[in-house]
Amino acid sequence: MSPTVDPGLASALAALGHATGPLAIGGVPAAELAATFGTPTYVFDAVVLRRQAARVQQALGPRVRLLWSVKANPSVAVTRELRRAGTGAEIASLGELHVALAAGHVAATLRFAGPGKTDAELDAALAAGLGCFHVESADEAATLARLAAVRGVVACVALRVNFPQELSGARMRMGGGSSRFGIDEAELDAVARAVLAQPSLRLVGLHAYAGTQVFDAAAFGRHCERVGRCLAALEQALGIVLPEIDVGGGFGVPVYGGDPLFELDAAAAALHTVVRAHDRPERTWFVELGRFLAAPAGVYLARVVRTKRSGGHAHAVLDGGMHHAAAAAGMGAVLRRPALMVAVAEPLRHGTPVMVGGPLCTPADQFGDGIGIGPLAAGDLVAVLHAGAYGLTFSPHSFLGHPAPAEVLVEGGVARIVRDRGQATDALRGQHP
Numbered sequence: 001m002s003p004t005v006d007p008g009l010a011s012a013l014a015a016l017g018h019a020t021g022p023l024a025i026g027g028v029p030a031a032e033l034a035a036t037f038g039t040p041t042y043v044f045d046a047v048v049l050r051r052q053a054a055r056v057q058q059a060l061g062p063r064v065r066l067l068w069s070v071k072a073n074p075s076v077a078v079t080r081e082l083r084r085a086g087t088g089a090e091i092a093s094l095g096e097l098h099v100a101l102a103a104g105h106v107a108a109t110l111r112f113a114g115p116g117k118t119d120a121e122l123d124a125a126l127a128a129g130l131g132c133f134h135v136e137s138a139d140e141a142a143t144l145a146r147l148a149a150v151r152g153v154v155a156c157v158a159l160r161v162n163f164p165q166e167l168s169g170a171r172m173r174m175g176g177g178s179s180r181f182g183i184d185e186a187e188l189d190a191v192a193r194a195v196l197a198q199p200s201l202r203l204v205g206l207h208a209y210a211g212t213q214v215f216d217a218a219a220f221g222r223h224c225e226r227v228g229r230c231l232a233a234l235e236q237a238l239g240i241v242l243p244e245i246d247v248g249g250g251f252g253v254p255v256y257g258g259d260p261l262f263e264l265d266a267a268a269a270a271l272h273t274v275v276r277a278h279d280r281p282e283r284t285w286f287v288e289l290g291r292f293l294a295a296p297a298g299v300y301l302a303r304v305v306r307t308k309r310s311g312g313h314a315h316a317v318l319d320g321g322m323h324h325a326a327a328a329a330g331m332g333a334v335l336r337r338p339a340l341m342v343a344v345a346e347p348l349r350h351g352t353p354v355m356v357g358g359p360l361c362t363p364a365d366q367f368g369d370g371i372g373i374g375p376l377a378a379g380d381l382v383a384v385l386h387a388g389a390y391g392l393t394f395s396p397h398s399f400l401g402h403p404a405p406a407e408v409l410v411e412g413g414v415a416r417i418v419r420d421r422g423q424a425t426d427a428l429r430g431q432h433p
């Protein structure tokens, strides 16, 4: 491999087991997958999913339980593979509850986060026997207490804490200062006391997810230290033991050229220090991860529909785009940077720069200006790597009415459809002219 290969791209290809030759996923040539299932298509490698979960669990060690954040890829097949690899799951909607159950999870083991859970959602989750509610406000705690009392059940609660400090090093922060997420640390004691006073609630722990795309393991370590200090203070003030501590996660994965690699072992070591300092035999620690588990296992395959030159630049227009792979096309990013994209025929080609975009009528539908994978011709296949998280369901797939892509799971040379390709008539679904 050339020493100039981008580290994120090199790591994405290595995760798929690519060394030389055309791209293959799970032992099946990408060109064969495209011929069989059409394009655009998401392909997930079951072995990579399970390997990634095992790698993280090994780094976290026996005192820390790994949870899969279903929102990152609410595919039943993906969620099932990760469950088989030993992950628990955390959900953020009733839709995700259905996905988790269909993937074989038991409701009593699931954890339910989200700042806007409606009364109906809370009640349905209680009816399903949900294991633990990550409560994000005093108001939510009071509502949950009322609903649980009506049902005659006791709901387990972990309070989501919002620290005054942001999780530095996270590309997207969900906490720090004033926030929709979690309970301000200064209010935590009062809300905990209110929960303890409710016979229909049982206070079991803390939840401290604070941001995604964290690339700084030391910043994650400092976050874990805050969790430890907060835990110790609360237990001492209230004279209780909290058996379930979820420190969050958000470990970063390269999405664009130039992105760094996350130092998993350094993050795990920092967490171990906090666990050792605050451990008790009855305590379970959790880390919840979406992207880090699923992104390396996924590839978005698309085909070049048209090529042309304009203003002195080569352009390639694909049959897929930001409506399926919004994150790779830079949605939410401040600066446009090139997606981790390769030409399927020659993934390590140092080719000529091409402006690679999708079919949508918006300049936002662009995977990068000048990606070095050219020359490209109509019919060529390209692949977006590290595409297994925040793909289809994170993307505005109804925009412009193109069908949703198919999703395929590959294992040991065998590929099968796990989500049907959409149809053009889906644009009419649910409409009443």
Ligand SMILES: Cc1ncc(COP(=O)(O)O)c(C=O)c1O
Binding pocket: 069, 071, 072, 113, 114, 174, 209, 211, 212, 213, 249, 250, 251, 288, 289, 290, 291, 292, 389
């Ligand atoms: C509460 C919560 N947990 C977990 C995640 C998953 O984060 P990531 O995919 O970065 O690991 C998110 C992402 O937004 C989240 O909001």
